[in-house]
Amino acid sequence: MKTTTVTLGHGSGGRQSAELVRFLVEGFMTRGIGPELEDAALLPGGYAMTVDGFTVMPRKFPGGDLGHLAVCGCANDLAVRGASPDYLGLSLVIEEGFPLDELKDYMESAAATCAAIGMTLAAGDTKVVPAGGVEGVLFSGCAFGKVHSPFPLGIGNLREGDILIVSGPIGRHGAAIASARFSLEVEGLESDCAPLWPAVRPLLSLGGLRCMRDCTRGGLGTVLCEWAEGSGLSIALEEEAIPIELQVQSLCDVLGFDPLYMACEGTLALAVAPEDGQKALSLLKESAIGRNAAVIGQVSGGEPKGMVSMRTSIGGERLVDMPWGELLPRIC
Amino acid sequence: MIPLRSDISLIVDGLHRLNTRPLSVMEVCGTHTVSIFRSGIRSLLPPDLRLVSGPGCPVCVTDQGEIDAALSLVERGAIVATYGDMLKVPCDRGSLASKRSEGYDVAIVTSAMDVAALAEKHPDREVVFLAVGFETTSPATAALVKEAEQRGLSNLSVLSLHKRTPPVLAVLAGDPGLKISGFLLPGHVCVILGHEPFSFLPRDCGLPSVIAGFEGEQILLGLAEILRQYSRGESSLASVYGRAVRPEGNEKARTLLDEVFVSRSAPWRGIGVIPDSGYALAERYGVFDAERRFSLTIEPGKSLPGCRCGDVLTGKITPPDCPLFRMACTPLSPVGPCMVSSEGTCGAYFRFYKGDS
Structure with a gap:
């Protein structure tokens, strides 16, 4: 680590977040009891487990709120590893003085989302801290589910020729939050926050399914960079094929952000063997979140190895790298 | 509208045909630089055409001494508000981001007018807008100053680090060490200033200069126009961004600039002090001038060792x-x-x- 303190850059989901995680789990790794650093861990006995924390600001945003987000975030980490969202644990750290009605709203929306996907609240905890101890309320969730995929899904399965698919327009959650945070109202801009399990379930029957990722912090760009680096293969994208809503694009243009790195909360990237590519696409298109799913590129064995390249809309070639540090809006 | 691929390939073919000897073209604006990379333009250019990035990123040209002055303001208890990417700009004793993580008050704004609201929200605090940018952002600062006067926001002031584009281009065009054959001029700056302030480049320096927008296609078109002029031995000021840039510019914005600011010499990081290349608040608005209010003097900073x-x-x-x-x-x-x-x-x-x- 180059710094002596934690910075906001460490929370941005890009390369710096990965550095922080490696730094923190070092003691576990060296003892051989560390995690495999996927969205959820596959446990012996056919179960998957994940943990996630939620500190979104504002807590209510177009397309969702903190409670809905907490459930989707946990459930989606399980889903992309082929596990059903069965059990949820929720831990709340609440600042003294926080309005009870608002807290109840988040729990109500969490309950509604759980009910919709068949998830049971199995455990929970509350802590109240003096004013100033946290900002409002922090939600942490732990989720547990049965693995339904016949084989483990993960980066290790990626092969040359695999087709890359994204389940819908990217960057909507990040853009919705940025629009609220920077008071830039964009009509029709909503977070994509939604459970992925209903869309994922039918995909698990495909023998050619390689791996899936929930494109959260760091966005689609970060996920694909991790796939390329993790597999040592090259990933080739077609810029024009990547679905981006006009609202997201225009907000990003104003703030100087790249939609590739904007967070999603109900959008997944998946890699599938070429023979199952069309099947995967049509299965996704039948689901509520996947109507605008699209093939966006391919895994190749060529150069540059371990990197993501993109053919741009004007026919140029460029590289896609992980974002570095905190995303800050630019000047002009 | 997304241009058809065939349009693009026509332009690219033209570039390859027109580029008969090694040439360097400077894209002045940082937004152009990023767009050139994002759209992969270099991969489409003829090998003898080199693109050189100019001093058109406001963050990059902000001098060390100017950052130092901003840090001294937060240390003195003021809330310093500025645009996001100023936060990480270092001087030898840190950056606004490092001050923020020490608990000092640094606010990110996306528009100058947000600072008025911030000043209203904190009537008992001094709120300073660290105003950076070229002629594209300076009209918004001018509007903020007028708004502050109108609302009587006596706790608001502006540290104006604004820079003017034409004087720095004059310095670059006159630099014998710099072999530039033409300029791709910043579209957004020209929206405000119009054509005239840049007409000296073709007229006095013989350099083809083309105003271009920020889409890949417009950048390619701009480059083609520069090559076309060059191949014919011509130099003129042309625009391929006609839908946004009027030859006379935006008169309202320019009037605002003339009313609120006066030009002064300003330090450019790595380049030095350039006469008339900055904007200071005019005497009439001196009460909102943070340099005056906090008795600041901005010393041009020493360059960082090894940094080029x-x-x-x-x-x-x-x-x-x-x-x-x-x-x-x-x-x-x-x-x-x-x-x-x-x-x-x-x-x-x-x-x-x-x-x-």
Whole structure:
């Protein structure tokens, strides 16, 4: 680590977040009891487990709120590893003085989302801290589910020729939050926050399914960079094929952000063997979140190895790298 | 409208036909620099056409001494509000981001007018707008100053680090060490200023100069126009951004600039002090001038050891030629300002360039 303190850059989901995680789990790794650093861990006995924390600001945003987000975030980490969202644990750290009605709203929306996907609240905890101890309320969730995929899904399965698919327009959650945070109202801009399990379930029957990722912090760009680096293969994208809503694009243009790195909360990237590519696409298109799913590129064995390249809309070639540090809006 | 591929390939073919000898064209604006990388334009250009990035990223040209002055304001208890990518710009004793993590008050705004609301919200605090940018952002600062006067916001002041584009281009065009054959002029600045302030480039310096927008297609068109002029031995000021830039510019914005600001000499990081290249608040609005209110004097900063941002900003080297690039200087711990901003040349090279591609 180059710094002596934690910075906001460490929370941005890009390369710096990965550095922080490696730094923190070092003691576990060296003892051989560390995690495999996927969205959820596959446990012996056919179960998957994940943990996630939620500190979104504002807590209510177009397309969702903190409670809905907490459930989707946990459930989606399980889903992309082929596990059903069965059990949820929720831990709340609440600042003294926080309005009870608002807290109840988040729990109500969490309950509604759980009910919709068949998830049971199995455990929970509350802590109240003096004013100033946290900002409002922090939600942490732990989720547990049965693995339904016949084989483990993960980066290790990626092969040359695999087709890359994204389940819908990217960057909507990040853009919705940025629009609220920077008071830039964009009509029709909503977070994509939604459970992925209903869309994922039918995909698990495909023998050619390689791996899936929930494109959260760091966005689609970060996920694909991790796939390329993790597999040592090259990933080739077609810029024009990547679905981006006009609202997201225009907000990003104003703030100087790249939609590739904007967070999603109900959008997944998946890699599938070429023979199952069309099947995967049509299965996704039948689901509520996947109507605008699209093939966006391919895994190749060529150069540059371990990197993501993109053919741009004007026919140029460029590289896609992980974002570095905190995303800050630019000047002009 | 997304242009058809065939249009693009016609322009690219034209570029290849017109480029008969080695040429360097400077794109002045940071937004152009990023768009050139994002759209992969270099991969489409003829091998003899070199693009050189100019001093058009406001963050990058902000001098060390100016950052130092801003840090002294937060240390004195003021709330300093500024645009996001100013936060990470370092001087030898830190950055606004490092001050923020020490608990000082630094606010990110996306428009100058947000600062008025901030000042109203904190009537018992001094709120200073760290105003940076070229002629594109300075009209918004001018509007803020007038608004502050109208609302009687006596706790609001502006540290104006605004820079003017034409004087720095005059310096670059006159630099014998810099072999530039033409300029791709910044579209947004020309929206405000119009054509006239840049007409000296073709007239007095014989340099083809073309105003272009920011889509890949417009950049390619602009380059084709520069090559066309060059191949015929002509030099004129042309625009391929007619839908946004009127020849006379935006008169309302220019009137606002003339009313609120006066030009003064200003330090440019890595380039030095350039006469008339900055904007200070006019006497009439002196009460909102943070330099006056806090008795600040901005000393041009010493350059950071080893940092060659000055040579990058003037197009004398490309970032990979700097010994610090990718080694001591990365977006996570930038040494020079060109690595800080998403529009800085070094930052763009870092993200998009991995070798001779």
